[in-house]
Amino acid sequence: MEKALLVTIALNSEKGNWRLEDIAYELEELVRTCRVEALDNITCVCHKPTPNFLIGSGKARELALLAGELQADTLIFSHDLSGTQQRNLEEVIGKKTVDRTQLILDIFARHAKSLEGKMQVELAQLQYLLPRLVGKGIVLSRQGGGIGTSGPGETRLEVDRRRIRKRIDKLKKDLSALTLHRQTIRKRRKENALPTVVLVGYTNAGKSTLLNALTNAGQVVSGGLFTTLDPLYKSLQLPNGENIVISDTVGFLHNLPHHLIEAFKATLEEVVEADLLIHVLDIAHPRIYEHYQAVLEVLKQLNAGEKPVITALNKIDLLHDKGPIDQLKKDFPGAVAISAKLRENFESLFKEIENNFSGRMLELKVIIPHSRMDLVDLFYREGKIKKIDYLHEGIRIHLNLPKVLHHKLLHNKEIKIVNSNI
């Protein structure tokens, strides 16, 4: 197993509510996901970041000594490094260095499954690499293998600049063709008038677990970060009979590398197009408030900051003391506390979703001829039948039906509307 020395950096110039220990903890979680052994995690507070070394050459020499003592293969930094900084650090330390973006790209590269996912990751990796291919430092160091060198699938990253440029152009072209295809599908879905709900949230919050619990989607779930890169779309019938399409998304992270957001824009467009978002939060995570803010930031970047959102406080089964739930419900008004794993309190979640779409369904009583069993099938499929009576004059049905469908059936002479709530 690759052995790494972690370096958590705090820049004085950076504001925000992320404390040094939060950054350190997150770096460790990312490294764990990469199956790299963390030998130690050194924190560096940088009052004056330098363009050549970021942390200063003196600190770099200290790290070189420590890395030698610990016999580290690699140094992993919690911060992004410029090409120059990375080259200089590698020269002084004599080891491979990996920065935060590279680390995240590496995880994405390992987890990409679909063709589109792989292409998006490769594009992000190449765009990251291109401006760094000056001199030979980074090129040579990347040839050693290990973390920071994974390509999507089994491919090794190319390091030839001209070929990279060509490849970037090709990937962009192919991805935009896929985007077009995706838009066509989305348009068709819109025509069918099915509302779409997208699960968003910090990585590891439990989005895929929730999707599976709601729809038997079979989405892969794991304790590592960024397990899901390829969202799945599933249809789901709410208790009131309304059919919706629901999907999960790539997990978010604070300061998600912009290369990644750019490359995944096509996938993340689903978030922008959604009728409703469910923001899944890991209630058992000590940094829940920071996660919440980070997700809002990414949503803003995607121009989805104003979407209707239901906050789902997930993993309540992990809380021995239920006290914090009350406080959290105050902090996140309207939030529902659930356990995706144990399927707890899904009724409240469904109620919130239904309320959000209220007005789309209509309650009515109709009488249809016995010969029109196909309509009964349709009502079962598209609506919710509350009561059905087989009478002499026909089949009397009390049901909830989507308004769009009601409009379509309005002029059907065979359907007699006895009562409706409009």
Ligand SMILES: Nc1nc2c(ncn2[C@@H]2O[C@H](COP(=O)(O)OP(=O)(O)OP(=O)(O)O)[C@@H](O)[C@H]2O)c(=O)[nH]1
């Ligand atoms: N105890 C408990 N664990 C949960 C719950 N929901 C999810 N988990 C666990 O949390 C971990 C992450 O779950 P995922 O569903 O993969 O999370 P995700 O949000 O899809 O993560 P990414 O795809 O990586 O962004 C897994 O180990 C799940 O088993 C829950 O309600 N209770």
Ligand SMILES: [Mg+2]
């Ligand atoms: Mg997932």
